Amino acid sequence: MTDEMLNPPLSRLKSNRRGASFRRHGLLAIGGFLVALVFIAALLAPVLAPYSPYDLDVPSMLQAPSAAHWLGTDELGRDVLSRTIYAAQISVQVALTAVCVGLVGGTLIGVVAAYFGELVDALLMRLMELLFSFPAILLAIILMASLGTSILNAMIAIGIIFIPGFARLARAATRDVLRQQYVEAARAIGMSDFRILAREILPNVAAPLLVEAAVAFAYAVLLESALSFLGLGAQPPYASWGNMLNTGRGFLAQAPWLGIVPGMALFMSVLGFNLVGDGLRDLLDPHLRD
Secondary structure (H helix, E strand, O other): OOHHHHOOOHHHHHHHHHHHHHHHHHHHHHHHHHHHHHHHHHHOHHHHOOOOOOOOOHHHOOOOOOOOOOOOEOOOOOEHHHHHHHHHHHHHHHHHHHHHHHHHHHHHHHHHHHHHOHHHHHHHHHHHHHHHOOOHHHHHHHHHHHHOOOHHHHHHHHHHHHHHHHHHHHHHHHHHHHOOHHHHHHHHOOOOHHHHHHHHHHHHHHHHHHHHHHHHHHHHHHHHHHHHHOOOOOOOOOOOHHHHHHHHHHHOOOOOHHHHHHHHHHHHHHHHHHHHHHHHHHHHOHHHOO
């Protein structure tokens, strides 16, 4: 072996380290870019959309993509690009609220169950297992049928679906934290249960819950679209990627862009949130760090 192979230059080591860092965090950057596009579309929809998503223009119905309508028009002459942008508002609103409901509710249940254990743990986790035993989409349909079809009820239904998953993850993470010496030290100095939970446990279980929240966001977007596709989520004339797909499936031969455009928007959104979840896992997991 040459001396250069045994003792590689410092510049090469730095280059290899930068390459490894890019491979590890590149997915996070790509996912963050896609997620940023979705949030920008949701926040700036009135500015970005070239037309109103509700105005009818019957003479222009089912027009192919053109200079006037970049992504074509639908069966009522509405601009598909504008409706796709406005649909991001509903997806982000529903997903954000649902994930917050699931995260807060599941974290409280999981942490309390693990910390107090015994009967409290048994009762809470059996309830979570009961909810977890239902298929997600079936439980969502049952809840929506009971609550009624509206965007608010879709948020509540999807949030309830997420609670068991967050609860199980929070319980497992809390049980690991409870084995640490700093928790025993906090008990030894007489710190109250509330202060131990707030200062010693919750900050140390936040990382895996944050990763789960990013992945759950993608699932929430899918569930909202599925409910809207079935007519249980956003109702016309409001634009949702789900109800746009439902409409587009009837015009696949005549106007394929009606299904392709919202389908691609949904795909890119879900892909972005999944990549962010994977990237956060690599970034926050100490076992995966250099």
